[in-house]
Amino acid sequence: MRDEVLRRVRAAVATLVLAGLLVAPWVVDDYTAAILARTLALGLVGVSVALLTGVAGMPTLGQTAPYAAGAYASAVLGSQVSDVGVVQVAVAALAGATLAAVTLPLVVPARGVIVLMITLAIGELVVTVLGRWRSVTGGTDGLAGIAGVRPFWGLPVLATDQARYLYTLVVVATLVGAVLLLLRTRAGVLLRAGRDDEMRLRASGHRVPLYLSGAHVAAGAIAGAAGSLLVVAQQYISPADFGFDTSALLLLGVVIGGTASVGGALVGAALVIAVRDWLFGVLPGHAPLVLGALFVATVYLLPTGVTRARRPRPVPAPRPPDVAPTRDRDATPELRV
């Protein structure tokens, strides 16, 4: 019953938000358009968080790492390679995917909450590196004055905030559409199966680490692409854009949107970021306090959904089979998809 109500509320809110996002460029002023563009970029990162957390069962607090990699790659390299937006998005996605690929051995063998810890650590360390690598990233001062972008060959450089917002909207819509399509293929059902019962998936002969690696790299590419959008939206980036606070807010947004729902993640993440911005504008001193309360309230009111701790991998040292951990089996599954 409660699930039904929740579903309808989410659907209604999502429709409203999406309608608003479509109408925005013609309705809002420059400043708001820029903010919305940045919010959309973060929403896309939220999509990558949902892909890992909800669909693959790898809860993550570290998607800001490929996001940052993509942003800096776009700002530093992209502008040297080409000023075409699509190319910069591709460069950024590649950077994000590369970082994800490099961190695979750290993340893929881990299960459950350990993934949260490791991804948090990775995210923080990447941001620290960015802050200190002054020669390339400008350190904590960030990079400003980034050149404008032409969305596609033959089109003029994006000159207004509204134009930049539209560009962001189109890219996000395309990428989210691609993710949704991909999840309808066997990749989607295999990831969800592994999330539900990894051991059963292995028992059917599937190479689970391979699938998890694929999901991780794909999520890295998406977050990286979002980084390029951030650069276009703000025309300025600094390590402060990629802190651990952002990761936690994204996770909150994903949970609010329905952990395994990709569309919900976009809307949820965008909403949470918007609320944060609004709070910081309205209550500059006490915004974190209210946000903290929001976290606690969400946890009390909403089921956090899909992240079942995966069953442990087979242990080479023998264990009595009937004493093997079974608590995950008995946990009542969250049946939302």
Place this chain on the structure above:
Amino acid sequence: MNCLLSAEKISVRYGSLAALTDVDLCVHDGQRHALIGPNGAGKTTLLSVLGATTRPQRGTVRFVGRDVSRLGPAARARRGINRTHQRPAVFATLTAIENIEVAALPRTIRRRRWSPGGTRGAARRTAAELLDQLGLSDLATVPAGHLAHGQRRQLEIAMALAGRPRLLLLDEPAAGLSATEVGRLAELLAALPRQVAVLLVEHHLDLVYALCDTVTVLRDGRTVAAGTPDEIRTSPLVRRAYADGVS
């Protein structure tokens, strides 16, 4: 000799407890082989060793003549050993048909023969057929987590079959099933293609004697007897083995 699956001198210890000691087992192609014995005999441990979820201290497992001792569960499944578990393992948020579909999907990226609907379409057709065979077609779109215990057990057997195994390891498939369900299970197992060998751990002795052509008896981690159901049924050794057990 020529066993499809052979376990040689398998020993498993947990600290000072010897779960299995020097157990040998041979399952032939197409055989219906039962593993019985009182509680604590080590039957499930042996099945775990064969399914690679437990690594023995000593011993070798060979499949189709090759040593598979070092292979994990996924690798063994790809070679053709599929199993079910004591507690039916299903993908709770996936529908029944999706469960079997996953099990039927190819595990490698090698190019397959083209079929309508692509690989997922082919897998879905296999899944639909298997569901039909089980008589569970009207549950196709129900999330597996919502299924009753007996239905989940049947679903897991279907998932094991979907992998086109050469050897099926079944861990107490009749446990927790009603009489009708046991009957249906017996029909399903009897109707299995001849090329699929079955190794069955069971307490339900009627099912065992009706279905199987070979029985191995374990007690206290050792093999006590092996032979045809008739031989086992009348063996005094076996009776003594069970006398102290709670079977």
Place this chain on the structure above:
Amino acid sequence: MIAVAAGPNRIDPYVIPALDGVAYGLLVFVAAAGLVFCFGVANILNLAHGMLYAIGGYTAAAVLDGSWASLALALGVGVLAAAAAGVLLAGLLTPVATGNHLTQALLTFGVALAGGSLLVAGFGPDDPQVLVPAALDGSVQVAGHRYAAYRLVFIVVATALAAGLYLTVRRTRAGMLVRAAVDDPEMVACLGVSPTRIRVGVLAAGGALAGAAGVLGAPIIGPGADTADTVLLLSLVVVVLGGLGSMVGTLLAALAIGEIQTLGVALLPSAAPFLLFAAMAAVLAVRARGLALRWAAT
């Protein structure tokens, strides 16, 4: 051989950072012990752990006035305040106790956010000054170099604390329970101890440890707006590298991190930002299999 004998200049620049590394590492160990404890025993990922350390640090800044009495007071108040915050966390976690780790992460993060905001509101956004007792404020001769007296004393005290922790875990009944719980958390429930009690106890103890570290370590990692995040990150890296199996592993991991942050930076200043990351990557890549096995129980 000849190089070492002929030139004290060779090893000189590194003795101080190396000692610093020991001090830093020991501090990280005591600070992280609370997180290891929470996670290993009660399977709680406490993202407010850094905040608990910061509570200790801010208490030290507020109470310390250069006298020994104030140091004792700061320690007492800091430990109590942080432990109380831990109990509060346990209370907040109780209604969602059956939730998964995502729940805990979000809830504890929310508390950290709110708590951090309150601390900054109370003490201001700048790093407050910490006044150590005058006797410890100077420097001392060590192997021909001057070294901060406080850090030397800290090394001694922290070592004693670590030894105390080790003995408690190894020799007392409570310690045995803790070790058993780390091996198999479900067993603890079977022993008839209420999970709520365990949660409260574990978070209080973890808080107390973090608070003590915050007070004593204030001159090394002092209170400030970033402290909570820094300490949380370092503690997480210790847990990830050191594993949950043994205190010795945790200690070694902490010392390694301390040395990387100090000696490592001194030896390879241009690689400084990457060192911790690279070290973590190297250790994990080698241990991934072993860690996964240990975590199979969690």
